[in-house]
Amino acid sequence: MENIQIGSITVDVVRKDIKNMHLAVYPPQGRVRLSAPRTTDSEVLRLFAISKLGWIKKQVKSFKEQPRETPRQYVSGESHYFQGKRFLLEIIETDKQQFVELKGTKKILIHCKKNSSKEKRSILLKEWYREQLKKQVPELIKKWEKKIGVKSEEWRVKQMKTKWGACNIEVKRIWLNLELAKKPPICLEYIIAHELVHLLERNHNDRFVAYLDEYMSKWRLYRDELNSLPIAHSDWGY
Numbered sequence: 001m002e003n004i005q006i007g008s009i010t011v012d013v014v015r016k017d018i019k020n021m022h023l024a025v026y027p028p029q030g031r032v033r034l035s036a037p038r039t040t041d042s043e044v045l046r047l048f049a050i051s052k053l054g055w056i057k058k059q060v061k062s063f064k065e066q067p068r069e070t071p072r073q074y075v076s077g078e079s080h081y082f083q084g085k086r087f088l089l090e091i092i093e094t095d096k097q098q099f100v101e102l103k104g105t106k107k108i109l110i111h112c113k114k115n116s117s118k119e120k121r122s123i124l125l126k127e128w129y130r131e132q133l134k135k136q137v138p139e140l141i142k143k144w145e146k147k148i149g150v151k152s153e154e155w156r157v158k159q160m161k162t163k164w165g166a167c168n169i170e171v172k173r174i175w176l177n178l179e180l181a182k183k184p185p186i187c188l189e190y191i192i193a194h195e196l197v198h199l200l201e202r203n204h205n206d207r208f209v210a211y212l213d214e215y216m217s218k219w220r221l222y223r224d225e226l227n228s229l230p231i232a233h234s235d236w237g238y
């Protein structure tokens with residue numbers, strides 16, 4: 001992708017059929033994007049970006065100050081999120097089968113061996129998130145395939161560092177970030193709709209946005225919600 005480097009700031013340039021330049025900074029990391037007419041000289045773009053440097057820096061800073069999860073310790077009393085709600089963790093020692101369960105509306109219990117490591121507990125919880133997410137997804141995919149009029153071949157869940165979802169158009173495979181198990185269900189729904197729309201349009205262009213507007217008119221709200229939530233310890237670049 002075409003880009004402009006100003007000191008430590010990279011400005012991605014997206015050429016479009018537009019008349020005026022448009023600058024935007026996106027959460028969560030403060031990615032800077034300049035939409036520009038197809039024919040505008042790159043030196044003109046560079047000067048434009050430089051003239052807006054103060055504004056860019058302010059935006060980037062405000063995103064960097066967003067709440068972020070601290071590394072989890074997997075001990076009793078610690079907050080963990082599931083489907084957008086906060087739960088308190090409770091560690092229960094067992095010498096039998098290890099498993100994770102919800103207790104009421106406030107607690108996630110991890111039944112694990114005495115002296116189990118932080119890593120072991122995190123794996124147990126992660127596998128539980130995966131199971132829960134896999135229960136949510138099939139119905140949502142069905143719903144949105146019908147609405148959008150496309151058909152995916154398969155979907156998979158994986159932990160991703162930079163994206164909430166992805167779509168391999170050639171084989172019609174949808175990838176969903178495991179972290180979505182922690183987010184409000186509507187956010188998961190948005191990502192599913194978004195990835196399915198890629199089966200109609202590969203790129204995030206005007207046509208893509210028009211499809212989203214048509215099928216999920218409030219998608220911007222869900223996207224912003226996803227991006228404003230405390231993000232996991234690793235940074236997302238979505």
Ligand SMILES: [Zn+2]
Nearest residue numbers: 194195198204
């Ligand atoms: Zn996309």
